[in-house]
Amino acid sequence: MHFTSEQRLDDGTVERHFVLGEVPGVLWTPDSAPEPVPLILMGHPGGLRSMYPRLAGRARGCVAQGFAAATIELPGGGERPAFAVAEQARAELREAIMAGDRPSEEVIDRLVLPLVEQAVPEWRATLDALLDLPEIGGPVGFSGGVIAIGVRLAAIEPRIVAAGLFAGSYVPRSIIEEARQVTIPLHVLLQWDDEGNDRQMALDLFDAFGSPEKTLCANMGGHTGVPSFAGEDAAQFFARHLSEPS
Amino acid sequence: MHFTSEQRLDDGTVERHFVLGEVPGVLWTPDSAPEPVPLILMGHPGGLRSMYPRLAGRARGCVAQGFAAATIELPGGGERPAFAVAEQARAELREAIMAGDRPSEEVIDRLVLPLVEQAVPEWRATLDALLDLPEIGGPVGFSGGVIAIGVRLAAIEPRIVAAGLFAGSYVPRSIIEEARQVTIPLHVLLQWDDEGNDRQMALDLFDAFGSPEKTLCANMGGHTGVPSFAGEDAAQFFARHLSEPS
Numbered sequence: 001m002h003f004t005s006e007q008r009l010d011d012g013t014v015e016r017h018f019v020l021g022e023v024p025g026v027l028w029t030p031d032s033a034p035e036p037v038p039l040i041l042m043g044h045p046g047g048l049r050s051m052y053p054r055l056a057g058r059a060r061g062c063v064a065q066g067f068a069a070a071t072i073e074l075p076g077g078g079e080r081p082a083f084a085v086a087e088q089a090r091a092e093l094r095e096a097i098m099a100g101d102r103p104s105e106e107v108i109d110r111l112v113l114p115l116v117e118q119a120v121p122e123w124r125a126t127l128d129a130l131l132d133l134p135e136i137g138g139p140v141g142f143s144g145g146v147i148a149i150g151v152r153l154a155a156i157e158p159r160i161v162a163a164g165l166f167a168g169s170y171v172p173r174s175i176i177e178e179a180r181q182v183t184i185p186l187h188v189l190l191q192w193d194d195e196g197n198d199r200q201m202a203l204d205l206f207d208a209f210g211s212p213e214k215t216l217c218a219n220m221g222g223h224t225g226v227p228s229f230a231g232e233d234a235a236q237f238f239a240r241h242l243s244e245p246s
Numbered sequence: 247m248h249f250t251s252e253q254r255l256d257d258g259t260v261e262r263h264f265v266l267g268e269v270p271g272v273l274w275t276p277d278s279a280p281e282p283v284p285l286i287l288m289g290h291p292g293g294l295r296s297m298y299p300r301l302a303g304r305a306r307g308c309v310a311q312g313f314a315a316a317t318i319e320l321p322g323g324g325e326r327p328a329f330a331v332a333e334q335a336r337a338e339l340r341e342a343i344m345a346g347d348r349p350s351e352e353v354i355d356r357l358v359l360p361l362v363e364q365a366v367p368e369w370r371a372t373l374d375a376l377l378d379l380p381e382i383g384g385p386v387g388f389s390g391g392v393i394a395i396g397v398r399l400a401a402i403e404p405r406i407v408a409a410g411l412f413a414g415s416y417v418p419r420s421i422i423e424e425a426r427q428v429t430i431p432l433h434v435l436l437q438w439d440d441e442g443n444d445r446q447m448a449l450d451l452f453d454a455f456g457s458p459e460k461t462l463c464a465n466m467g468g469h470t471g472v473p474s475f476a477g478e479d480a481a482q483f484f485a486r487h488l489s490e491p492s
Contacts, residue, residue, distance in 0.1 A: 192453070192462070203449070206464070207438070215476070216438070216464035218452070229486065230461070233479050240475065 001129035025072035028059035036137025038242040043144030046077030162241035167202035179208040186214040187237040247375035271318035274305035282383025284488040289390030292323030321364040408487035413448035425454040432460040433483035
């Protein structure tokens with residue numbers, strides 16, 4: 001992990017950009033903390049630069065809770081090389097949606113599964129590197145999307161103890177099956193009227209999770225219309241699972 | 247409204263039992279408040295005496311937030327005269343469930359609609375009497391079940407500005423239609439695995455509500471297994487809508 005820049009934000013949050021192998025990322029940490037802090041990995045739909053304002057806002061919220069927050073660019077996102085197989089599937093998905101059709105499961109698989117296959121090891125390598133930093137301890141949470149990446153990480157990465165997932169993207173059937181292996185506490189946000197997505201798929205996924213503690217919070221509005229109070233509820237979810245002695 | 251008893255609980259909450267006409271009820275208020283306080287009407291499935299521990303716990307939570315809380319006995323509940331038509335329907339509903347059948351819409355109508363018809367005017371008369379007390383001002387929220395009563399109150403009682411509903415009981419189709427008239431902010435709790443209830447009916451009801459601000463919070467567990475954090479989220483919902491200047 002190679003840090004390429006460091007700046008102190010007005011609220012005392014320290015923001016560092018890094019590169020791990022070929023993957024760029026950002027780490028936000030409290031200005032000073034007496035002990036190593038818990039960590040929240042923040043997922044997003046790709047495009048670190050365009051997502052920066054929202055990610056930095058979420059990260060400041062994490063830091064205000066006494067956590068570190070980090071994110072990395074998705075395969076094919078932002079400045080990273082194009083991810084050809086997913087690009088082709090994305091174009092077909094857009095075509096289907098614009099024609100008013102339900103996208104086929106085959107297209108969803110072709111869009112999402114290669115992304116999961118490549119991204120999950122990158123997130124795990126990032127986790128290795130971040131947990132080597134003296135200022136970061138654990139436990140670790142995952143927050144955000146792409147939800148299929150969150151599901152796979154929650155299912156196979158034992159260092160992630162709680163996940164707040166955003167049910168706002170297509171989910172392959174095989175990922176819904178993987179969800180049955182997830183046992184960590186979950187807080188799932190669903191935008192009830194998310195245009196171009198499939199509410200029933202999100203409800204099926206929520207039903208599939210094996211976790212004894214799982215909460216679905218559905219709110220009105222489209223993909224980017226998550227109300228601020230829903231963010232507060234999610235913050236309390238992480239406070240319960242990352243801050244409190246278990 | 248005739249008060250029949252008054253006691254001060256260990257946390258300073260004042261608990262008064264009352265009778266309004268033939269309807270018994272309980273009012274919980276802060277020990278002392280500089281100004282008239284908002285009010286939460288607490289719904290429940292009937293049987294004030296057996297429900298008392300849970301109701302008193304919820305009421306203390308309301309009072310700790312600076313609200314008054316009140317509830318009344320349901321028609322046919324507790325010491326009130328039996329409600330024959332609903333009793334017959336309830337017996338048929340139980341038979342259907344024990345036989346593993348889905349209860350018919352006709353039985354659900356016969357169980358719930360007469361209850362709504364009789365209970366809603368009683369709640370409104372209670373509201374009239376409570377708002378005449380100098381220590382109670384407003385705004386007013388409704389919290390709990392029977393959800394069909396909550397829907398009707400939310401649809402027609404303009405003094406109720408926010409409702410936290412428990413999607414844990416059968417809902418006639420006509421009430422789902424009434425839900426389209428509801429426009430106040432809603433916080434709907436759903437126990438995902440509520441035995442003997444119909445999850446799809448609850449999702450249909452949530453979908454039907456006309457409110458621009460509505461949140462569905464689904465948690466694991468059965469009818470009485472609402473996790474404590476779900477109660478905290480509901481408390482914050484009322485804090486936003488009853489405490490904050492609008």
